[in-house]
Each structure stands twice: as structure tokens, then as C-alpha cells.
Amino acid sequence: MDFDLTQEQQMLKDSVSRFTQETYDFEIRRKIVESDKGTSQEIWSQFAELGWLAVPFPEAQGGMGGSAVDLMVLMEAFGKGLVSEPFVTSALLFGGLLSQSNNSDKFLNIIEALIAGNLHGSFAYLERQSRFELFDVKTTAKRQDNAFILNGEKTVVFNAQNTDKLIVLARTGGSQTDELGVSLFLVDRDAEGISLTPYQLMDGQKVANITFNNVVVSEQAVVGHIDQAAGLVKKVINHARVAICAEAVGTMEKLYTATVEYSKIRKQFDTPIGSFQVLQHRMADMFIEYEQAKSLLFRTVCSMDEQSDEIEKNILALKTLIGRIGKKIGGDAIQIHGGMGVTDELDIGHYVKRLMTINTTFGDMDYTQQRFADYLLG
């Protein structure tokens, strides 16, 4: 038993941390987030050069074959630095679907471009009515000769403004909420029949609702098995859940330490507010909860790397706990920062908004807790 990082992992951590301090500070991030595309090709190229984009891909596909722990180290450091580049979307969702599909061989050139930082991809899976049910899918893909015709609407597609390609989750059979009968299609973002309604999320992400109007995709564009994409989607979403939980742990570390520091400086009634017992205990609780979140994260990534039979259980528990603790730490950070916590100028509020977005993404705490209960208690 050992919870230390390897030397390589420590180097990875240090390199992200150096990057977010020296190259990607809060003001630079703000400019990128406020730009039209919401991302920076320059920064993304650096990600590629530093090898970060290769981490999640197997060596056979030109990646680094990183472990769950490696990915955790990377994401935690991203969280601490409030990195908003679409790593999860391009590398983990889009890249993950291609890389882990049974027909990944077909997509090696795309994976190569992803790793090189030359391409962005998004996963279009949500719909207006779907909320947190991944397979509540109305978008249809109808076979026509050697092609499929896509029709329908996908919502809140991450990084849609800046992406080159989409993987679309569509129904090829079954009824609206069936797991059986969903398939994945790779399509150019600019293909004919696609139109975007772009907007922004509170954490700065550029997203869009996308409508598909008789969009023709060839049989070659099918990712994974026809009708049977559910397993692949669940696996990839589960890994992405862990990744954003690791990011959240980094975010929480920043929030609790910044709050403690602020409380030492900020005075009220002539004494630092950090000297009030009630606030001391609240910050002690922030620390304890942060440590608990970190422990469950360790548990989860270890179970993934060790192929234990608790992976599914751990991931559902982790996502739930991160949601709960995120609300607590985020709320306390704002409260203790007083007026400063609710300004757009200070970074605190932006970290909190990212935590809130993470809670919702891939199912919020109430949703995952009920799935956890189903898993554990039947």
C-alpha cells in the first residue's frame, strides 16, 4: 500500500503547476474565455508539446498509456489552475470514444491529430428532454443504402464553437429510452444540414445546441457497434466523471487554501476574521471535507488501475461526494470572502462556478446517489 506519486507523476504535476503559474495566469485565462472561440490554439499546442494530450491514449495508438493515477494528477493540477481548455471534451470524451471503440483502427489518424493538438472533437449526447439519462435519445439515424441520415437536436455540446468534428449519439433502433438501439456517428462539425445555436456556460465554456437536418453520414463513420454503443458510452462517461472529480479536488484545494489565507488578512472589529472560532471550525471542516474527497478519489483511481470489482461503485460514490463537498466548500469560500466572493473580478467566484458546473456534468449528486443506492442496495 502506497499513496505517493512516482517521480514521473510528480514531474507531470510540477509541469502543469509551472504552466498555470507562468503561462496561464488568471488574467490570460479570462481573455481566452472571453474570446469568441473560448479556447486558444496557442495554449492547446503547448498542451500537445508538453505531452499532456497523449496521456489518456494507449501507446499502441501513439499515446502515453497513462494510468488512472496519471490522469488524476493531470486533472487535479488543471483544477487547481482553473484550466478551461477543452481537455475533457476533446481528449477524454471524443478521443475516448474513438480510442476505446472496437473499430478504433479506423480512427488512428484522427487520434494522431488529437494528440498533436491539431484537431478538436466534441461529443453530442445530451438532448432537451434527456436531463441525466444518457440513453433518452430522440435524435434518429436512419439507414439509407450505405449511409445514415441524422435528424434531431443535441443540446449543450461542449466546445461546439471551436470543434472540428462531432461524435453524435443517435437512435438506430428501440424506443426513446432504451439502451439497445443507440449508435455513434462521426461527423464534421461543418457538414451540410448542421446548424448551431451557440451560447456560454457560467464556467466560461462555449457550448451550443446543434440541430441535424437530414445530415448524411457514411457507414464508415460509425464508431463502435451499431445499436450497441451504450456500453462504450457508459465506460467513457465514467472515466470522464473521474477526471472532472479529480479536477474538482484541485479546485477545492485552491478554494480552501485561498479562503484560509484571506481570513488571515481580512480584518473585522480590528482582528483578522480567521481568529473567530466559528470561522476557524468552518475552515477546519472545509479542510476535512477536502481530505475526504481526496481519499475517495484515491480509492477510485486505485480501483481502476487495479481492475477491482468496485470501480462502478466507487465512481458513483465519488461523483456524489464531490457534488456534496463541492457545494459546501464553494459556499463557505464565498461566504467567508464576504463581498469579495461575489465579484466577478476575484478568481474565487470563478472557481466556485466551475465546481457547480462539475456537479451537474454527467449527472448531479442527487442523480448519482440514487444510482449508487440502486447499485449497492438493489
Next chain:
Amino acid sequence: MDFDLTQEQQMLKDSVSRFTQETYDFEIRRKIVESDKGTSQEIWSQFAELGWLAVPFPEAQGGMGGSAVDLMVLMEAFGKGLVSEPFVTSALLFGGLLSQSNNSDKFLNIIEALIAGNLHGSFAYLERQSRFELFDVKTTAKRQDNAFILNGEKTVVFNAQNTDKLIVLARTGGSQTDELGVSLFLVDRDAEGISLTPYQLMDGQKVANITFNNVVVSEQAVVGHIDQAAGLVKKVINHARVAICAEAVGTMEKLYTATVEYSKIRKQFDTPIGSFQVLQHRMADMFIEYEQAKSLLFRTVCSMDEQSDEIEKNILALKTLIGRIGKKIGGDAIQIHGGMGVTDELDIGHYVKRLMTINTTFGDMDYTQQRFADYLLG
């Protein structure tokens, strides 16, 4: 709008308060509770003399025709004084069923004896499997000529050791959990075929499981309508819920004030523990929650006296809130009392045990909250 007590109500309150201070202090209560019967005929006779037993009965039946507010005043003072005499059982449950049944005329002599303090009665409604579902009833009453034959078991019958008569909830039709098909039977506690397994509850109440083995009751002993007792039972239980909630509010008042006083005296690190900010805020919360409980109690009794259409909703909300706040105030009282809170010697623990019993009685907070949700949200 007015939340003051009338002069009569104030007198009632003062008289109970004088009684619990002068006649029924903690040591006397302890002796009574530890006695075989767990109640005192002497004390009970004083209840009668002071007119308290008459409060819940209508004037036409020889009672005082007290309002919901009157009953609240009485119960709140009982709670503050930790009165363990079986007022709820004899006067509100047993007496309430007789008094509010359509055939109450038949039972006037029993009601008279109740008011005079000459008789105790209990309501046997729970069964091993019933938990909080009032009409999960397996005990059967089979008609045989002009009589009924009772068979089955009732559990946790309050005051069973000391009672003279029982009203038994038994099934005369329908299946195990049907509301339709339950009936009420008045029977002597010592009737042939009845046997008791007596024990005690943590709040000092003497209770028993009672088995009925071919107990013969005459048709005259039916309380209310055959097969259709559910409405009467629900009404009486609902009123008893409000009564024990009022008792709980009195109990909470005692607990929060005693805790505040203790914190002023008890020293740690050379200062009274009540000077620590964290404990101050916890006690402020105890006070706030107590006031909230009181407000919802006022809301409920006013709605009863004013026959508003919110009575059912208010009662379910009240029972839920009392459970939640009771746990909080009870837990904090023990915690702040430190070691003293967990001794049998000090009254604090006994108040807490009564609060805990109240939470469970007639459905605990989780149960009533779900019924509240059903009522409010469908």
C-alpha cells in the same frame, strides 16, 4: 391575529407549572416511573381534581370542551415538567375514541369515570409487522352470533400494566393493509383469553405486548362503525400527534434553557464554556429551532380551532419538524452537557429520551415527511 393566551389558559399553564415544581419534582417522578405500575393513582387523582382530565372532552359529555389551544397549553407544560402519567393514552387515545365515536352515548359512564380519574384505558393498535402503518392489522375479530371473537397480538400498548380497559383495533374484513374492514372493540384488560408480556420503554412508560386468544366481546362493545373505524382512528391519532408535539415543545424549552444555564456555570480552561463562540452559535441555533417548532405548533392548533382546510397538512409538517428539531436539540443538549449529559442521574438525558420516544410515536419524521410530500405534491 393574536398569539397571547387567555386568562384561563394562563391559569392552566401556571397550575401545571406549580404542580411540577412543588408536587411532582424529578425525584418523585423517578420513584413513580420505577414503581411496578409506572404511574401513581394519587397523582392521577390530582389531575382529575385540577380538572386537567376534563380538558379534551366536550361539555355535553361532562368535560370542559377545551380547544386545541387549551390542550396545547396543558401538554406543553407537561413536557416542560417531564410528566409521565398516561394522559395521552387514557384521555386522548382511549378517551378520544370513545368520545368522538358516533355511538359515544353508550360510553358516557366510562368517560365520566375517566374524567373523575377513576379509570385508565389504553388503545391497542400496533402490531409486530405494522411499524407506522395504522391499518396493517392482522388481529381478527370474527362475528359469532351477537358477539365477536378476537384473536391476534398487539404490541407496545401504552400503560398496559396499569390500565383497566382496552380498545382493540381488529380486522373484521378486507385484507391485511386495507383501511376498510377495521373495527374497534372495547374490552376489559383482564378479560379471559388476554395475556400480557410487559416491559418498559426508555422514557419510563410501562407497555406490553398483548395476545388475544379467542377473547369474546359483545356487539355492545363495538366503538364506532363496524368495518369503518379508520376515519375515527386517524382523527384521534392526529389529535394525539399534535398533543405530543406540544409536549415536545415544552421538553425542548427545558432542554435549551438548561443547556444555556449549564454552559454559564461549567468551566473549561478557566472560562465558562458558554463563552466559546462555537457553543454560543450552537445554542443560538437551539433557540431558533425551538422558536420555529413553537411557531409551527401555533399554526397547527390555530388551524384546528379555526377549522381551516390546512389541518392535515399542518399536522404532518409539525410532526416532521418536531422530530427533526428534537434530534438536534436533544443531541446538542447532551453534547454541551458533556459527561453529565449521559448520566442517568441528571434529568437532561431523561428529557432527551422522551423526545426520542415522541419522534417515533405515531410515525417518525421520515414517515410523516413522506406523507406530507404525498399530501402536498400528490
Next chain:
Amino acid sequence: MHTSFSDEELAFRDEVRAFMRENFTPDLARRLACDKTFKDAQVEWEKKLFAKGWIAPNWPVEYGGTGWTVAEKFIFESERSAAGAADVMPFGLKMLSSVILGFGSEAQKQRFLPKILSSDEWWCQGYSEPGAGSDLAALKTSAELDNGEYVVNGHKIWTSYAHYADWIFCLVRTSKEAKKQQGISFLLIDMNTPGITVKPIVSIDGRHTLNEVFFDDVRVPVENLIGEPGKGWTYAKALLTHERSMAGVADSKRDMREIREWAKQEINGGKPLLEDPLFRKRLTDVEIDLMALEYTELRTLAKAMKGQGPGTESSILKIKGTEIQQAMQELRMDLAGYYAGIVPGELSPEDTGHEFGSSAREKYMYGRASTLYGGSNEIQRGIIAKFVLGL
């Protein structure tokens, strides 16, 4: 003990209800919700109330008040809120006016009250400073006498709607020698005076209501001082108590109705969220707290009808009121799911796919501050511990 209203009160309730229905139109509501049209719409609404004579329930009749009983004031407030109608801007009509009425000169009353009443002059409140939040006694903005005028220098922060205001009422330090709280005075300043700069603070919800206000040798006539120099703290305290006499129960009840409605429409896995057991639990937790708080508020009101209080009840109302509001904001956020994150820009709800997501987030974000203003909940608990529990 009873909770009924008299026939006259019930008739009054119907009158208010009818007025709200007729005058607070959906169009007005829409314009109030939009930053660009907010001020004009607010003035329009206040002028309707002014025309009806209902703009200032707490003022004495001779200055334009309504002469209502405590019960009538409560009924008005409940009905306004239940109808979803906007409240008046509080700075002039509720806050400053109570100070002027209590401590101002006759000349000040004549000069300022009529234009507050008619909403022709808008006010903002200059209390907080970067180094003085809940602890107002630490404030540094100075006003020094020079040639019959005060010369004001300093920096106020968190000033709501300063960018719309014609005037600001300020706490300023007029003496450095006196003990901290005794050197503070209450000064009225025309926002058009040279030397005043207003700088927007963009809130976490992306909107602009807060500001910083800088004073650089701003000259203010001495007749704009309220009462005596050095007593500003006393005047301000009277006002702070006033600020906390209601818990916003009527607003919260309306919000809960909306949340229930939305939870009926929001579907997950084919079932409305209103049928989701966890959501039901969370929703009823709040509902039950609110049912209790409504009566805590009524108990306070009943005391007020007898001319008592509000004393420490106001701390309970503040703490529980804001906790309930935050719980509702969280429910709303969680209900909206992904759509709570939407920054809508120029898009309509039809485009983004959700009717209440964005407003849910704005309320949530802005609401994080509600346990901070007017004395934080920590300070309120301290007040209860000291003055109620004697600790």
C-alpha cells in the same frame, strides 16, 4: 390565540389583490427583468403606487403615508408579493426616509421627502468600505469642515444602484479624535457633485448592480448633515434594525409555488422531478421550514400590533429567512440541471431549451450574498447568544 382577519381587513386584502392584478402587468414584469429597461419600468411602477397613495406605508400620513395598521401593512406586503409584483426601491422610501423622519430637520423633510415619494430622485446607500463590512465602525471616509462646507474624501464599496442614483446617503468620519463610533456622521450627497466617481463591480452572476464610489475633495453643504455631527452611528443603527423586521416569507411562498410548478415539468428518465424521492425530500424540508417561519413572522407581527418589538425576533427572521432562500435557490439550480449554467446573451428560452435555467443561476449566485448583507448570520447568532441567552 387566533389568526383570523377582520371583515374590513379581508375587504382591504381584496382591494390590494385587485390593484396588483390590474397594475402589475406582464409587460411591466418583463421590462423590470431586463437590465436596459429596469430603471424606467421601476419608476413607472412606483409612480402607479404613488398615484394610488400606497407608496410609503411606513411614513406618517402628513408626509404621504397610508395610515395603515400593522395588519394592513402585512396584508399589502403579502398580496404584493403573492402577485409577483415588484417591491419599491428601498434606499429612499424605506431607509433614508426613516432617518430623515426621525432625525432630520423640517427643511430637510421639505427638501427631500416629496421627491422620494414621487420617485423623482433615486438614492443609494454609502455605508460599506473596503476595510469596513459588517463592522461599520471601522470606516475611514472623511468629511472635514472647510468654509461652511464638508470636504469628503474616501471610498465606498458594494453600493447597489449607485449608477442610477441622484443622491447618496453616507456615513462619514467627521472627527478623528472621538472614539471610533462617535466620530461618525450621516451626510447626504448629490451624486452630481464634482469629485465623485462611480466604478461598476460586476457580480459573480455576471450582472451589474454593485459599484464602488470614490470621493475626491467632494464639497457638501453643511445643511446636508442629518442631526448632530458624531451621531451618524446611532441613526444608522436604527435603520439597520428596520431592515430586518421581515423574513420575506411572502416572496418565498411564491418562489416555492414556482419551484413546484417547474419540478412538474422537468423530466428525468420519463418521470417528472416532482416524483423524484430525493427532490421531494429536499423540497418538503424547505416547505416545512417555511410554514414555521411564516408563523414566526406572524408572531413578530402580532407583537408589533401591540406596539412591541421587533427585538431579537429580527435575528431569527434574518437567519431562517436567508437560509430558506438559499435552500430554494439551490433547489432551483439543481432543478435546472445543465441549463442552470446558461449565460443566455441574446437568446430566448426557446433557443437554449429552458425557461428558468439562467434566472435560477443568477438568483443562486446573488443569493450567496444574502447571508452577508445587513449583518452576517454569524453576527446575528452572536446577537441572539448575547441578548436572548445572556451568554
Next chain:
Amino acid sequence: MHTSFSDEELAFRDEVRAFMRENFTPDLARRLACDKTFKDAQVEWEKKLFAKGWIAPNWPVEYGGTGWTVAEKFIFESERSAAGAADVMPFGLKMLSSVILGFGSEAQKQRFLPKILSSDEWWCQGYSEPGAGSDLAALKTSAELDNGEYVVNGHKIWTSYAHYADWIFCLVRTSKEAKKQQGISFLLIDMNTPGITVKPIVSIDGRHTLNEVFFDDVRVPVENLIGEPGKGWTYAKALLTHERSMAGVADSKRDMREIREWAKQEINGGKPLLEDPLFRKRLTDVEIDLMALEYTELRTLAKAMKGQGPGTESSILKIKGTEIQQAMQELRMDLAGYYAGIVPGELSPEDTGHEFGSSAREKYMYGRASTLYGGSNEIQRGIIAKFVLGL
């Protein structure tokens, strides 16, 4: 980063598991649960562990310790707990022994350790006094030198199992001049010495484990003093830290399994409580916290395997460990419903109708104290604020 055990460790785990299964019999468990037979059964169990050589994992091998690695100790503890087997009485084997081993003389080691190891002498702990709870420095029990003996006078309270103990280890004040904590010494006293009176304290759960111990001119040989006079506080502190190095996760996991089992059997309205949405929510809240705490404990253990800590982690383990225990006790109580109230007397579960009601209440009641002993959770939070956060 990995969580796997070596093959040797896995083999050891199997050995422990087998030992527990064979030796901790249902009959032993039954006798331990009954007050009348408790002490004999506990001694019987400890003698089995003694015979196996597993009674004192933390002692040096030369005094009878096991020589286990940190991982082996952890495995032993987890398996013992998972099997539901009783722990040893901590007073001699865990607490006093660490003080004697660290600070006692060779003569004291020879005299006391063997009988602790064989469970032939039972100890109790005399720290708390009526005026000194978490704040031990305030204690007043005095020991004055007279003719080569200490004469002890005073009053200890909350002394667990004093009525079973042969000896008591006490903190006593040997100097009144020295600064508060420096006048305290660590003294071993034979419970059979004249002048000692033990008075039971009946707990809120109706049982008797706690006592008051009165000392009235009790004469104690000077050779029963540990280390130097005036250093008792230092020795006691070393021991307090030791007390908090585990969070009881293994016990809590076993309890959760039981709770799930009972929730399957408890029916309401025809459905098991395990299907009740609110119960599922509460149960999984605890389950998830516990899953995290298990790894917080393992992280502490991994540090210990490297010879570091436990430092402030022990405060996290204490706070979260007791909070989880209390949440479980509450679940258990609520699960039992009416039957949680039963004081069973001589009745069997078949008579009263419920298997776990009474024990649920006892655990709950006794558990209310778990956030008090060993330094209250408030004090633990203060430690984190000071030593971790630097506040």
C-alpha cells in the same frame, strides 16, 4: 500509488481470519454482551489471544509483542473487527503499557507488564475529575509525600470499569506551586488500598460501566510513580495521541452490513425499509462517507508504514469517525422504530418482537458521548485550525 497487499500479507490475513472464526464463538459473544458474564468472558477471550501471542501488537517483542509491520497490525485489526470479535480492554494493554514502556523503570516493567499481558490484572484510567474534563490541566486530586509514601486525596469521575479493576493509573497533583500542568504526576494505585471508594454512575443507556472513584488519605508507595514527578502531563499527552490513531472504519463497515441486513427485514406498508427512498438516501450518505474515510485511514496508515505521523490526520479520523458512528446509530434507532425504546429486562427478542431494538438504543445513547471523550470534536477542530491551517 497502489492499495494491494503482498502475498505474505494475504497469507497472514487468512490466518487471522481463520483464528477469529474458530476462537470467537457465538457463545463467547453472547456472554460478552451480558453485564453479568462480561468480565469472565473478556478475560477468556484475552487469554486466547495471549496464548496465540497476539495480545499486544504494539509492544516490543521482548516484552511479548508480535513484531508485526504496520500493515500486519492493520490487517489484524480489520479482520478482528470484520469477524465481530471483541477488542482487548485498552486500559492496561494499550494505554498504560505505552507509558510504562516509554517512561517506566525496569522494575516497573517487570512488575506490571506480565500481568497486563496475561489479563490477570485489570486496569482503569483515573484522569477526569468533576472540574476537569477535556481540560485535564485543571485537575485537583493531590498526592503529598509523607514518610516515603504519597498520600492521595481527591475525586475522579467517568472512570470506565473501575468496579472491575485491580489497579488504577492516575494523574495527580504533586506540587501546587508549579505552573498548572507542571505540578502533575503519573501514579499507579492498587484499587485494594484502604481509602478508595468506587461509586457507580448509571449511564443514560441504563447500564453501568462508568464510576466515580474517591480517594481519602490513600497511601501509595513512591516506587509507584512513573518517571519524574511533575512530568505526568507529558506522559499523558503521548498517550492521548495514541488513542486517536484509528477511525474505527472496520467496525463501522461491519455495522453498515448489519444495518443493511436489518433494513431488508424491517417492513413498512408491505415494503422493506431498504426500499424506502429516504432511508436509502440516509444510508448511502453514510456509506459514501465511510468509503472515503476508509481511504483517509489507509493514507494515514501508508504514512505510518514510512515511519511518519499520525499527526493531524488523527483529528480528521476522530471527527469523521465519530460523526459516521453517530449517523449509523441514528439509522439503527430509526430502523428499530417503536422497538428502539424497549428496555428488555429479562425478555428475549421473541417476546418483545424485535431483535435489535434495545441494542440500537444502547449504542445510540452511549454513542452520544463519542464526540466527547478523548478531546471533544470541537477541540479537534481547533487543533486543525491551529496546526494545519495556521489560524
